[in-house]
Amino acid sequence: DADVTQTPRNRITKTGKRIMLECSQTKGHDRMYWYRQDPGLGLRLIYYSFDVKDINKGEISDGYSVSRQAQAKFSLSLESAIPNQTALYFCATSDTGSGNTIYFGEGSWLTVV
Amino acid sequence: DAKTTQPPSMDCAEGRAANLPCNHSTISGNEYVYWYRQIHSQGPQYIIHGLKNNETNEMASLIITEDRKSSTLILPHATLRDTAVYYCIVRVGNQFYFGTGTSLTVIP
Numbered sequence: 001d002a003d004v005t006q007t008p009r010n011r012i013t014k015t016g017k018r019i020m021l022e023c024s025q026t027k028g029h030d031r032m033y034w035y036r037q038d039p040g041l042g043l044r045l046i047y048y049s050f051d052v053k054d055i056n057k058g059e060i061s062d063g064y065s066v067s068r069q070a071q072a073k074f075s076l077s078l079e080s081a082i083p084n085q086t087a088l089y090f091c092a093t094s095d096t097g098s099g100n101t102i103y104f105g106e107g108s109w110l111t112v113v
Numbered sequence: 114d115a116k117t118t119q120p121p122s123m124d125c126a127e128g129r130a131a132n133l134p135c136n137h138s139t140i141s142g143n144e145y146v147y148w149y150r151q152i153h154s155q156g157p158q159y160i161i162h163g164l165k166n167n168e169t170n171e172m173a174s175l176i177i178t179e180d181r182k183s184s185t186l187i188l189p190h191a192t193l194r195d196t197a198v199y200y201c202i203v204r205v206g207n208q209f210y211f212g213t214g215t216s217l218t219v220i221p
Contacts, residue, residue, distance in 0.1 A: 004156070035211075042200060042211035043157070058208060088154055101147070102209060104156030 003027045004105035006091050012111045013081050021076045021108050023091030032074035033058075033092040033102065034066060043090060049074055081112040116210040117201045124218050125195075131188040133215050135201030138182040144204050146177060148186045150197040151214070157200065160186065191219045 045058030125131040
């Protein structure tokens, strides 16, 4: 089983709909992240959380919200999806140990039509 | 203001060493350099990281210049399975900055 699990892996939704991407991890890490990747581009940080009570905006947080329901769960919501939010979304976790290495999930493809 | 700069693409012959450069001229003194790779659209995979000293693990070696403004990831004997996009990443504050990476193609 994957250490960082994202659901759904693929979703097509209509403009204006609310969509939630969920992430759970079994690594016991405190820190969790949501990234977005557009075709041919690198990853950009949307939101990150260092513990259950901590939420921080990343580079591109507009149009997104997050919830850290538990140490192991971090969900990303698009309140009213728009076509330019079509992208590949990655959840990631890290610990506060040496180097703070990030571990990524397998990604969630979201298409907004 | 790019945090890291990498060539967009490189080729390497199978069995030869692949040397992937990265410039990170604005890196702070206590910030690590990380390397990840992404195969197709899978989740990025951690390769190696370092602060000042050169590092080696079972996947690769990382050479960091003395002034820490650039580094080189070395895959000592590239295989076809090493074809991927390689990202050089620095952490600024609490955020990891990914550039657009280097697309490495290993040629048979």
